Amino acid sequence: MQVALEARGLTKEFRGFVAVNDVSLKVTEGSIHALIGPNGAGKTTFFNLLTKFLQPTSGTITYFGRDITRMSPAGIARLGMVRSFQISAVFADLSVLENVRIALQRARGESYDFWRSEKVLARYDGEARGHVDDVGLSDFVHHRAGELSYGRKRALEIATTLALDPRMLLLDEPMAGMAQEDVTRISALIRRIARNRTILMVEHNLSVVADLSDRITVLARGEILAEGDYATVSKAPAVIDAYIGAGHD
Numbered sequence: 123m124q125v126a127l128e129a130r131g132l133t134k135e136f137r138g139f140v141a142v143n144d145v146s147l148k149v150t151e152g153s154i155h156a157l158i159g160p161n162g163a164g165k166t167t168f169f170n171l172l173t174k175f176l177q178p179t180s181g182t183i184t185y186f187g188r189d190i191t192r193m194s195p196a197g198i199a200r201l202g203m204v205r206s207f208q209i210s211a212v213f214a215d216l217s218v219l220e221n222v223r224i225a226l227q228r229a230r231g232e233s234y235d236f237w238r239s240e241k242v243l244a245r246y247d248g249e250a251r252g253h254v255d256d257v258g259l260s261d262f263v264h265h266r267a268g269e270l271s272y273g274r275k276r277a278l279e280i281a282t283t284l285a286l287d288p289r290m291l292l293l294d295e296p297m298a299g300m301a302q303e304d305v306t307r308i309s310a311l312i313r314r315i316a317r318n319r320t321i322l323m324v325e326h327n328l329s330v331v332a333d334l335s336d337r338i339t340v341l342a343r344g345e346i347l348a349e350g351d352y353a354t355v356s357k358a359p360a361v362i363d364a365y366i367g368a369g370h371d
């Protein structure tokens with residue numbers, strides 16, 4: 123399998139404070155790769171570097187061999203590397219189906235002027251329903267997005283992201299704030315959408331990480347502590363020390 127995303131020597135300094143220090147990482151195409159680590163490890167900063175929300179102080183990032191270090195988030199989205207919740211705002215007053223139709227329309231670059239034209243939007247119905255089914259929201263197609271439970275809202279956000287047909291998805295704490303029932307549902311969803319995609323996620327819920335990930339990178343104090351499958355990294359003494367030392371949520 124080829125490398126989907128690669129960071130080489132990524133460093134981010136904030137006024138002299140090194141939040142990410144010379145981190146190199148390879149995400150293999152078709153894998154689910156998790157980024158974990160105790161609080162303040164630099165996960166969010168590293169994730170923001172990879173998704174181009176922050177510019178690195180030094181280092182390079184390539185996506186399927188192409189240098190994306192200086193690209194914008196919109197630029198990499200056009201290449202098929204999409205961060206969930208980046209483009210996919212959910213409109214509370216619109217139905218589940220309408221939200222996905224609009225996402226499809228935006229993905230095709232159609233003008234917002236057409237938003238209210240039922241005729242134009244109806245063209246996307248079939249495809250939109252497909253994405254709604256994929257994320258398990260078939261029973262809620264005509265519900266207002268604002269009325270959905272938290273977990274179902276996240277599922278809807280994933281559906282609007284899938285409308286962009288991403289080759290690689292970057293998920294920022296997909297389980298944050300979820301009840302166990304939703305965690306189970308979203309885990310199954312991530313597994314399903316990963317079948318023909320590459321996924322990199324930052325996630326605090328270690329049982330989810332253990333369950334879903336092919337490979338895990340552990341960060342602490344801005345550096346990589348360990349990398350491997352869950353059995354390997356969870357046994358590494360440096361990882362155990364870092365978690366006990368820093369405390370985690």
Ligand SMILES: Nc1ncnc2c1ncn2[C@@H]1O[C@H](COP(=O)(O)OP(=O)(O)OP(=O)(O)O)[C@@H](O)[C@H]1O
Pocket residue numbers: 136139140141159160161162163164165166167168
């Ligand atoms: N914009 C910024 N300016 C200055 N320092 C920052 C900035 N962003 C992050 N940091 C610092 O960088 C370090 C890493 O933060 P980061 O949020 O990346 O860690 P994290 O692993 O995501 O933590 P958590 O799990 O608590 O979200 C922290 O010490 C933080 O205070």
